[in-house]
Amino acid sequence: MTRTMTRYLRLAWFLGGVGLHRLATYRMDFVLGAGAFLVRVGIQTAVVGLVFRQVPAVGGWSYHEVLFLLGFSLLPRGLDHLFTDQLWELGRKLVQRGEFYRYLVRPVDPLFSLLSERFFHPDGLGELVVGAVLVGYAGSELGLSLSPVQWLLAPVLVLCGALLHTSVKLLFASLSFWTVTSMPAMYAANQVSEFSAYPLDIYHPSLKALLTWVLPFAFTAYVPCVYLLSGETGLLGWLPVVTAGALALALTVWRRGVNRYEMTGS
């Protein structure tokens, strides 16, 4: 067991290095990719700024609180983006073009094999850096002082959020085993995740319920931020349950899909 673990870790380390090497070769692509995220987040921040030019609070949230939420939402998203964006390729074309078999013939787990094809998407770095800067700035403006427990929990919250993003992406990408290409569905789910960058209190209750219990993006930013900003635990207890559930569901769908693919053998 530990031997397989170390083997996978060493492989991931090595393949991550290969990914970094690509960074140096396609420097312009990296600059454009990371720059694109900077522009996108910059504009999102500008929109929040313009909203708060009109009113001091939205849905009970102040300007700096919303900035904190926006910044925090980028951390799990960026972390997920850094390692698992190869799933987009699965949803887009790997099944459609019959190229998926090549992940089944390698002596590692197919999911690892697929992700390892591009283990390091440097575009995600842009999101992580901007997210950290926004959280730091908004936190200091708010005079936020976290308790030791909150400091300890914060990285766990980010990690759980990243796993939630990954689960949803894996689930929708795996649908391509049945529908040939699931790119539009993945795109739609990704679009819905944008909701998590704003306080859920402003949305219609039905939408709020959807984001909490169906596509649980509320747990990637809103729930952790409520806890970090106010200390109220609220829905926080559900976070590990929802994360584990989403991950289990996504992996089941993935495994079923892979088995199905073997059967048709196309």
Next chain:
Amino acid sequence: MTARLRRYTPFATSGLQSLLQYRSMFAMTAMTAAAGAAVTVFLWRAVYAGTPGRGPGGFTVEDITTYLLVAQILQVLHTNRVDDEVAAEVYRGDVAVMLVRPVSYPVMRFFACLPVVGANAVLVGLPVLGLFTLLVPLTAPRPADLLLFTVSTVLSVLLAFCVNLLTGMTGFLTTNTWGVRMVKQSVVAFFAGQLVPLALMPGPLAALAKALPFRGMIDSPLTLLLGRYDGWAEAAGLVAQQLAWAVGLSLLCAALWRTALGRLEVLGG
């Protein structure tokens, strides 16, 4: 002239046929459009929630809701896939095949995107509009304003085509057209007034947005739809500005396309 234009009708019809094979695509586009609209609509409705009557920028709650919703629908009409298709064809070298045909590639692209725009309007725009009509109160436009809006929308589609063609042409320069497209999308959405109406921007930013061509894609049609103009002169001015930008950008596209072709190298002819 008509004979020359008739050459392009097959591109329009074949575009429509290939489109109708992927009908589920429209359901997905509708879902993403509805999600996008919901984010901005709810955000701004929360701002206007405490102010009865006319709030910031002279909008009522219904006005701002209508503005943001129709802005999102216009954005769907502007997503004509010209940017990624041109970029991909240039990048793969497929564009060389097109050059052998006795048609102009940019004009061909324009005709091929028309059915996409039409289908998006009917299969995405109308259902999303219908859905939101059930959920939130909207402002009903005056008939004359609706007419002005229609004219303005046609021009905005033309503007979007030019902007997307220019974006696609960056495929001549870089392989990461995905990054370029993403930047374009964000910048255009912001300066067109899709996320924040130009009337709510602070002075210098609004002045900058008004000087750019993107305003004609969202803010101008909606200013006309909501009747937020002072007499016919201002309405005509808005349409004239759109027309001027459409002509200007078309000329720019034609000139750049020619220059780019002069430099094009395709391997393995």
